[in-house]
Amino acid sequence: MKKKILIVLAILFFLFLIIVVFRINPTENYQNKDRVSSATPTQTEVFFLKTESILPAQGEDSQYLPIQFVTITFNFPVTPDKFSYKADPLVETEVKNGDSPNIIILSPKEKWQEGITTITILQNTMSTNGVYLEKPIIYKIKTAFPKGGV
Amino acid sequence: MAEERRRGAVDKINSAVDSARKIKTAYKLSRTAGAAVSTSEVWIPIVIVAVVILIIVFIILLSGGSGVGLGKEESTPEGGSPGSGNIFSCRFTRSGQQVNTIKSSILAGWINDAAISAGVPPAVLASVAMHENPGFLTTYDNNSPEITSNHFCGAEGINCTQNGQNIATRACTADEIRNGAETDRHRGLLQISSVFYPTVDACNITESLTWAAIKLKDYILTSTPTEAQVKAAVAAYGGFSRQPCNTHAGYPYDYCGEVWQDYQSCQAPIAADASSCPIPNGTITCGSKNRPVNGCGHCGVGYPRPDLCTYDGISYAMDIGGDNNESTFDPVYLPKINGHVIKWTFEDQVNGSTPPQAIQRYRGVDELTDERYFISLHHTQSGTGNRGANVVSGDIGARICANGCNENHVHVQLGRVIASGTDWLEGPDYLCKR
Known part of the structure; x- marks a missing residue:
């Protein structure tokens, strides 16, 4: 009888472990992935966009x-309203997400001024999980x- | 006493026999229980296997669901729909004057969808909408809050109605209301009556379009109607007692006749041809390098001027023949791409090889897909570019430079913007396909 109880308890514990592992926050998954793929991983690197x-x-x-x-493809999802940038020369632009939430597409509403346009993605750009x-x-x-x- | 003693001895014996029986029974029970335990050990592995299977199923479900969060987000559906092109490029008439095209491709798509679903011509429904609310159709674009929210009430048309008849073009007075009259409010894109159709959400654009299309269908409008059918259906829709439909106060023009004219002009075959080939029924005289036509591909097989192959995109270009009458400048129409109407904006004119030849260049956007294009029309007459503010596929973009140029064809180069840069498109794959 004790043997049966032990087996059932073991199964339940195993099930609990599986649930815990797969219920991890998606952003933590991204961070873990980032940590693994980083050539020279550091503890602080993973918290930046x-x-x-x-x-x-x-x-x-x-x-x-x-x-x-x-x-622009980021390592985390970014919504257009949290994408901060400036363009020089300034023209009217449009921002939307691409095929993935990590992709931001920046387009001139009409066209860029011919020549070189400098686009600066500002540091206050923030991902959906609050990473700058x-x-x-x-x-x-x-x-x-x-x-x-x- | 002896009797009692004897009975006591018998009781003891009976008790001993009972005890023996109980022991025997207990032994049997314990044997049975032991057997049961050994049976349960058989199904434990079965339970374990079942649980493992359940866990695997659970893992699969988790990885496919939102719990893991690694899946691609669902995109918001785009507005509009395929097939909105025809009415999107049509020009409509009101009060005897030609008004502009439908500004929003999404709205054009909704009109198209409602009409097709009901089995009536989209151009008729679009013309009715243009008569009911021209301002909305010609000025509200895809970014308007009314379009993005599918909600437009607009200014109300008000009149006083009694026994199904309009008795005044104002709100009813207190006396009129006491006598049974009602103030009728006409709202939304289709100006739907609050008295006659109180259950229709007149401010919901798609619902009002669906309702109007069905109403026109009910008034015996077929998908390929005759003039009489169009005018009769529109007269019934507008509540006109006779034709020409100019009997309503505020409608001093022939509403029904104009809808028929709009339907006719929207059907014009040249517009359909112009949408697919810059020269309607034109012939490709030379294809692109990778898609040669009639033994000729730009900068490839049979191309007579390899010395010209020095600029971007020429290898992807195509030539389309105009007619050989030197005295006429064939119009060159701005094309549809992949069946979609493109909003074209004149960019500039650059010099061709010999004056008065010139190149007219446009940038375009597919408002349904957001794709961006660049087209250049070579061997065209200087000054014939279309600098209009609302130029779309099917509009004239240039005229072939014939008189004095001896070209008699237009050279077309088409590029599309993709993430990595400019994707020059093989002309014969996109234009004048037969």
Whole structure:
């Protein structure tokens, strides 16, 4: 009889463990993932919001149409209202989420001013789990309508 | 006493026999219990397996659900719907004057959906809406709170009604109300009467459109109606006692006739062609490098001018032939892309190879999908770009430079903006497909 009780208790405990493990807050999952994937992990690094990529690629030789949108992928979900930035030269812009909550799409409402536009993602940008940007991020996009043609 | 003693001895013997029986029974019971225990040890593994299976199922459910939180968030459905294009690019008439197009592609989609569901032509429903509330259709865009919330009441049209007849275009007086009259309020996009249709939510745009489409259907409007059917249905909808429909106070024009005209012009075949090919019924005279047509692909097979292949996008371009009459400038229409109406904005004109040739360039946005495009129309007449504020697919974007240019074709380059930059599109894959 005692044997039966012990077996049932063991099963219940195992079940409890499974529930606890899989009920962990999603953001903690992200943090854990971040911690694992970090090349040089530190304890404080995981608590910052960071950009994983910004498209299109920037560079002296890269030039895009002035209607180009900018796709910013963060390590945590960010909503448009918590995405803080400035553009220089200033034009009217639109911000929305992309295919994933971690992606922010920044578009000029009409077009960027031809030439170089500097977009600064400000440090008060915050993820949905309350994590702030590690440091301001400066991104430059060079735009122009194509020259030439016959 | 001896009897008592004897009875006591018998009792003792009986008691001893009972005790023996009890022991035997207890032994039997203990044997049975032992058997039961050994039987329970058989189903314990079964219980364990069942629990493990339950745990696995539980884990699968958790990983597929929101508990883990790693799944992709559901996106908010976009407004509008496919097929809104036709009425979105139509121009409507009111009070004898052509008014503008429907500004909101979402609203155009709702009109289209309501009409198609009821089996009536979308252009008729759109024209009725344009007559009932032109201001709303021509000025409210997709970002308007009324569109995003699907709620528009608008200014009320008020009149006094008695026994089903309008007796005054104002609220009823106290005397009139005492005599059985009611103040009738017409609200929303379709100006639906609060007296005759009190249960319809006139401020809910889609509900009012659905109601109006069904009403028109009830008035014997088919999906391909005759002139008489359109005018009769609209007359009944508007409450006109006879045609022409100009008998209402505030309607000094032929409401029914204008709806018929709008329906006709929205049906014009040239608009349909213009939406798919910049030159209606035009012929591709040279395809792109990767999609050659008739043995010619820009900067590829059979291309006569490889020396021109020096600028962005030319390898993806296509040539579409105009007619050979040197005295006419064929109009070049701004196209639909993937069947969607694009809002085009004139960007600039740049010089072509020889004056008066020029290149008209537009940037475009698909308001249903938010996709952005860039189109350039080469070999066009200088100054023929469309600088209008509300230019959409089907509108004229340029005229071929024929007189003095000897080109007789338009060279079209189409680019789409994607995350990594400009995606030049293979022209023949998108335009003038037969």
